[in-house]
Amino acid sequence: MLKPYLSIIIPAHNEAQRLPPSLEKIDLFLQGQAYSAEVIVVENGSSDGTLAIARDIARVMPNLRVYQEEARGKGLAIKRGMMEALGEYRFLCDADLSMPIEQVNRFLPPTLESVDVAIGSREVPGAQRFDEPPYRHFIGRIFNTMVRWLVLPGLQDTQCGFKCFRDEVAKAVFPLQTLDGMSFDAEVLFIARKKGFKVVEVPIDWYHDPDSRVRLVEDSLRMGLDLLKIRWRDFKGGYDTQV
Numbered sequence: 001m002l003k004p005y006l007s008i009i010i011p012a013h014n015e016a017q018r019l020p021p022s023l024e025k026i027d028l029f030l031q032g033q034a035y036s037a038e039v040i041v042v043e044n045g046s047s048d049g050t051l052a053i054a055r056d057i058a059r060v061m062p063n064l065r066v067y068q069e070e071a072r073g074k075g076l077a078i079k080r081g082m083m084e085a086l087g088e089y090r091f092l093c094d095a096d097l098s099m100p101i102e103q104v105n106r107f108l109p110p111t112l113e114s115v116d117v118a119i120g121s122r123e124v125p126g127a128q129r130f131d132e133p134p135y136r137h138f139i140g141r142i143f144n145t146m147v148r149w150l151v152l153p154g155l156q157d158t159q160c161g162f163k164c165f166r167d168e169v170a171k172a173v174f175p176l177q178t179l180d181g182m183s184f185d186a187e188v189l190f191i192a193r194k195k196g197f198k199v200v201e202v203p204i205d206w207y208h209d210p211d212s213r214v215r216l217v218e219d220s221l222r223m224g225l226d227l228l229k230i231r232w233r234d235f236k237g238g239y240d241t242q243v
């Protein structure tokens, strides 16, 4: 395959319901764009036939590739997708399309010129949130405060599921990623900054989807611990390797 301009990487765990309509929207959107693109789905740990459904869709969507990882974890799936991707820009995209896919162009030239890492943000001026219950927003703000104190000063929203990496940045950062779960974002952004790449926040529209794979208590505790792991690993020189 020739190097596409854009790779859209979708992690999918028990997404039998949400993935097919999202892939259809993405396919339609990409057909209307002047650039070339591929779509990569990485499934792991599903019990609802997500993998078979994604493979069925790949038969009629030639630019879709589907992969599977054995163990569960969004971070694990993202790392695999990033390693498989060929695009000049590599865009992480949640299966629920909480951000309308058309807004992917906000992360790409000519809207944003040659940015290293552009992250979708629900907290910077211009962003809008729809239908999010206040308690979920509040928990997100507590986590972000911890993220800013411990690993990523200045970034207002690191957990949004829509992020774009230039290929050179992805190749330098993702091989060093060690976190498999929901806090992989904080680690890869930390590594990117450490390597001297610039991270910018892009305002997006966010439509909250109450159907969530996040286990609020279990995942929140694990995510807090993960932030300490990032600091500890960095202290021990774990991110100093060049790849």
Ligand SMILES: Nc1nc2c(ncn2[C@@H]2O[C@H](COP(=O)(O)OP(=O)(O)O)[C@@H](O)[C@H]2O)c(=O)[nH]1
Pocket (backbone or CB within 6 Å): 010, 011, 012, 013, 014, 015, 042, 043, 044, 045, 072, 073, 074, 077, 093, 094, 095, 096, 098, 161, 209, 211, 212, 213, 214
């Ligand atoms: N492959 C994979 N994807 C996951 C896993 N956990 C969550 N995801 C995906 O991560 C994305 C965000 O999940 P979602 O439930 O929408 O999280 P929320 O928006 O933060 O409530 C979706 O595309 C999920 O399918 C996992 O263990 N493996």
Ligand SMILES: [Mg+2]
Pocket (backbone or CB within 6 Å): 094, 096, 098, 209, 211, 212
């Ligand atoms: Mg979601």
